[in-house]
Amino acid sequence: MKKTSLALALGLLMLNNAAQAADINFSGYGSIRAGLVLGDDHFPRNFNYDDKIDFKEESVFALQAKTQINDDWSATIILQARGQYDFKLEARWAYLNYELTDETTLTVGRFALPYFRNSDTQDIGYAHNYSVMPRSVYRGQAFDVIEGIRLMHSTFIGDGDITIKGSYGSFSGSTITGLGEVYSDANNIMQLSLEYSYDWFSIYFGALNAELYLDINNQLDAALMNSLPGYTVNEGTVYTPGNLAVYDMSATYVEEDSTTYLSTGFTIDYQQWLFNAEYATYKIDDSFSEQNKSMYVSLGYRFDKTVVTLVHEDVSYNFEYENVSSSDPYVNAFLTATNNTFLKPNEYDAQGIHIRYDASEGIAYKFEYTYATDKLEGEGASVVTFGIDYVF
Amino acid sequence: MKLLKKICILSFSMISFISFISFAEVSVIVNKGNTDVINTKLIKRIYLGKVKSFPSGTKVNVLTLKDDVSATTVFRKSALKKSNSQFQSYWSKLAFTGKGTPPKKMANNDDMINAIKSDVTAIGFVDSAVVTTDVKVVARY
Numbered sequence: 001m002k003k004t005s006l007a008l009a010l011g012l013l014m015l016n017n018a019a020q021a022a023d024i025n026f027s028g029y030g031s032i033r034a035g036l037v038l039g040d041d042h043f044p045r046n047f048n049y050d051d052k053i054d055f056k057e058e059s060v061f062a063l064q065a066k067t068q069i070n071d072d073w074s075a076t077i078i079l080q081a082r083g084q085y086d087f088k089l090e091a092r093w094a095y096l097n098y099e100l101t102d103e104t105t106l107t108v109g110r111f112a113l114p115y116f117r118n119s120d121t122q123d124i125g126y127a128h129n130y131s132v133m134p135r136s137v138y139r140g141q142a143f144d145v146i147e148g149i150r151l152m153h154s155t156f157i158g159d160g161d162i163t164i165k166g167s168y169g170s171f172s173g174s175t176i177t178g179l180g181e182v183y184s185d186a187n188n189i190m191q192l193s194l195e196y197s198y199d200w201f202s203i204y205f206g207a208l209n210a211e212l213y214l215d216i217n218n219q220l221d222a223a224l225m226n227s228l229p230g231y232t233v234n235e236g237t238v239y240t241p242g243n244l245a246v247y248d249m250s251a252t253y254v255e256e257d258s259t260t261y262l263s264t265g266f267t268i269d270y271q272q273w274l275f276n277a278e279y280a281t282y283k284i285d286d287s288f289s290e291q292n293k294s295m296y297v298s299l300g301y302r303f304d305k306t307v308v309t310l311v312h313e314d315v316s317y318n319f320e321y322e323n324v325s326s327s328d329p330y331v332n333a334f335l336t337a338t339n340n341t342f343l344k345p346n347e348y349d350a351q352g353i354h355i356r357y358d359a360s361e362g363i364a365y366k367f368e369y370t371y372a373t374d375k376l377e378g379e380g381a382s383v384v385t386f387g388i389d390y391v392f
Numbered sequence: 393m394k395l396l397k398k399i400c401i402l403s404f405s406m407i408s409f410i411s412f413i414s415f416a417e418v419s420v421i422v423n424k425g426n427t428d429v430i431n432t433k434l435i436k437r438i439y440l441g442k443v444k445s446f447p448s449g450t451k452v453n454v455l456t457l458k459d460d461v462s463a464t465t466v467f468r469k470s471a472l473k474k475s476n477s478q479f480q481s482y483w484s485k486l487a488f489t490g491k492g493t494p495p496k497k498m499a500n501n502d503d504m505i506n507a508i509k510s511d512v513t514a515i516g517f518v519d520s521a522v523v524t525t526d527v528k529v530v531a532r533y
Contacts, residue, residue, distance in 0.1 A: 025493070029484060064488060071451070076490060097490050102444040107490050121485045128481070152491070154442065161442055305477070358477035361459045391484045 023067065030061040031125035033132070033366070033387035042379040044372035046135050046315070046348050048084075049383055056083035058132050058385065060123055062092065072099050080123065092123070092145060107150040114165060114193060115141055116280055117204045117265040125389030129274065129307040129356045131368035132385075134296035136313035136350070137263075137280050143171035143186045143210075160198035167191040175214065183215040187256075204265040204278075212284055214254035220338065221249070227334050238331055247326035252288045252335060259284040274300035274309065288339050291318040292346075298354075307356040314349040316375070347375040352383075364389045417520040418467045421505070421527040423512040430515075430530040432471065438515060439472055440482065441492035446513075455507055455516035456495040463501070463519045470533035 035058065037043050040051040048057050062080040069075060073096060080092035095109030112120040119141070122133040132138070148169015155162055168190055175184040193206035221233040230241030238247035263280035277297040283289050293316050300309035324335040352370030359365050366387040373380035420435055422428075428446040437443040438452055445451050457464045459476045468479050486492040498504040501522045508514050509526045523529055 027487060029488060062488075066493075078488065093488075093490070095490060105490065111490070120489045124484050124488055126481055127484045156442075305475075358475075361476070362480060364477065391480060 025066045026063065027066070027392060028061075028063040029124045029126055029389075029391045031059055031132075031387050031389045033058040033125075033385055035368075035383060035385035038382040038384060042374070042377065042381045044348060044350070044374055044381055044383060045345055046139060046374075047370070047372055047383045049385075056086075058387070059083035060125075061087070062123065064093075073097065074099075103155050104151070104153045107152070108148075110145055110147045111150060111167075113141075113144055113146045113167065113169075113171070113189065113208075114191060114206065115144070115208055115261055116206060116263045117193075117195070117278060119144065124391065125366065125387065126362070126364055126391040129300055129309050130298070130311065130354045131366045131387055134278075134298070134311055134313045136294045136296050136315045136348075137278050143173070143175065143184060143189075146171045146186075146189050148189065157196070160196055163195045163197075165191070165193045165195075171210075182219075185213040186210040186259075187213075200270045201266070201268045203267075204263075206261070206263045208261040210259050211256050212254055212259045213256055217249070217253050217255070220252060223338070224331070224334055227337075228330050231331070238326065238328075240328060244328075246328040247331050247335075251286060251323045251325060252338065254284055254287045254289070257284050257286045259289075272302045274298075274302065274307070276300075286323070288323055288335070288342055290320060290339060290343055292343075293317070305358040309354045309356075311352045311354060311370070312350070313352075316347050317343050319343075344376045345374070349373055349375070362391050416462065416466065418463045418470070418517050418533045419520040419523050419529045420467075420471070420515065420517045420531040420533070421508050421523065421529055422515050423508055424526070424528050425512045426528060432531055435471055435515075435531055439468075439495065441486050441494075444492075450513050453511055453514040454495040455498050455504060455514055457501070457504060457517070458497050458499060461500065463517060467517045467533060471531075 032055065034053055034055045035049045036053045037049050037051050043050045060080060060082045062078055064076060064078045066074060066076040075096050076093060077091060078093040079089055081087040081089050091110060093111050095107050095111050098106045100106055114120045116137055118128065118133055118138070121127050122138050125132065146167065146169035148167060150165065150167040153164045170189060171186040173184065174181045187210065189208065189210040191206070191208040193204065195202060195204045224233055224238065225231055232239045233249060236249040236253070237245050238249060240246055259282065261280060261282040263278065265278040268275040275298070279295040281291060281293050283291045294314070296311055296313040298309050298311040300307055319339065321336055321339060323339070324332045326332050326335065350370050350372035352368055355367040357365045366389060368385045370383045371380055372383055422430065426446070428448050434443060438454055465476060468474050468476060472479065474482065483494040487494050498507055498516065501518045504516045504518050505522070505524060505527055508516050520532060
């Protein structure tokens with residue numbers, strides 16, 4: 001409801017403005033991407049393709065309407081439909097921008113949360129040379145849009161320039177987890193990033209912290225009682241069949257737990273060579289979550305209208321099982337299995353080649369061949385995607 | 393040595409000739425009433441959305457020609473070191489994240505000159521061959 005009303009309010013504001021003969025500027029971007037796994041022995045989990053060609057998973061269409069209210073204020077809405085969500089229309093961005101100075105902009109409303117360097121532009125296929133931004137870092141974050149404020153400041157330092165971004169806000173909605181789609185809530189989201197760009201290179205640091213709640217308690221309780229007959233969970237305390245309290249589930253639940261993301265990136269665009277690397281690490285404290293480490297490195301070469309990029313990506317976790325702290329070995333076995341069930345399937349590495357061909361104004365063709373290995377089974381498979389990215 | 397020199401001169405003139413025939417020179421133009429000092433560094437920053445005002449403090453109205461006009465390719469390649477698609481890709485990142493508005497597209501040289509003539513805050517570029525005395529040239533590429 002919150003999303004809809006905000007989007008509606010901005011929409012009305014724009015229409016009202018249009019009636020007063022201001023210009024509404026329409027633009028947009030999108031991608032039609034088809035992919036499949038070659039062979040049917042194993043389907044890499046983090047790619048979500050199987051041996052039948054699929055046009056939906058990574059296709060997206062977006063339309064932006066922007067209007068300048070006066071010299072300082074502008075209103076923007078981006079309506080986006082993702083194949084992954086059955087092309088259900090969502091107000092991906094809906095915000096007011098206030099230009100405090102030429103160098104400082106305040107954004108208020110709903111916007112993509114810049115977890116990582118390219119999080120706010122990852123949906124714009126045309127803006128990068130990959131088929132999609134490397135999935136190790138960019139696929140499936142729990143809450144990727146927030147409602148709040150963002151302050152952005154850019155300034156020159158010598159021949160280079162520095163951009164500082166800070167955001168504050170909250171998120172509520174459903175999130176895809178190992179337990180399927182669950183309701184989640186993130187409060188006091190604070191994000192800070194810093195990027196320095198010089199002519200041919202740039203460096204980035206980002207940090208994000210939030211208080212997270214995932215509605216999985218009942219499912220976890222049910223899973224425990226199902227796995228350990230005779231055991232009960234009452235108000236978050238686990239009791240043995242002999243009615244002995246042996247564990248406080250709050251060490252595994254995600255309830256107002258602090259989550260921290262740290263990321264860094266480096267790019268080089270020198271003559272025809274392109275190098276890009278990013279590393280991110282994150283964890284939800286006091287929960288089943290373990291320290292995630294995601295990275296990718298890529299090396300590209302630009303030939304006239306074609307860019308060829310080699311990509312290596314990796315996702316792994318530091319399994320420390322801090323929440324596995326019951327005095328009962330059976331409960332500990334259940335907790336260990338829970339952490340593993342949630343997180344082990346996400347571990348993979350992949351090597352791929354991505355080709356971009358600039359076909360005509362605003363149109364780029366993309367091709368990708370990637371060999372991805374799921375570490376859990378130690379099994380890999382080839383994923384192939386073809387796409388058309390556009391902007392207008 | 394003499395031979396080497398001759399070869400060098402010859403190659404250089406050939407290269408110049410080739411670049412001359414394939415790429416006409418481009419002039420960056422502003423309104424005649426614009427008294428700001430505008431150098432190539434500032435031009436680059438303006439076209440990449442990193443500077444939004446002239447040194448005098450006036451907001452810049454940034455104009456470009458359409459992608460299929462040859463002056464556009466020459467200007468972006470020489471002044472910004474970007475191909476048309478790199479330019480568009482760069483701007484899409486800013487335009488869809490609330491960081492800026494891409495330069496306005498003018499259909500042809502005449503429209504560009506007229507727009508510059510009538511707007512003291514505008515900056516644009518045209519093929520040097522069509523520059524008139526109605527506008528002020530601040531840089532050539």
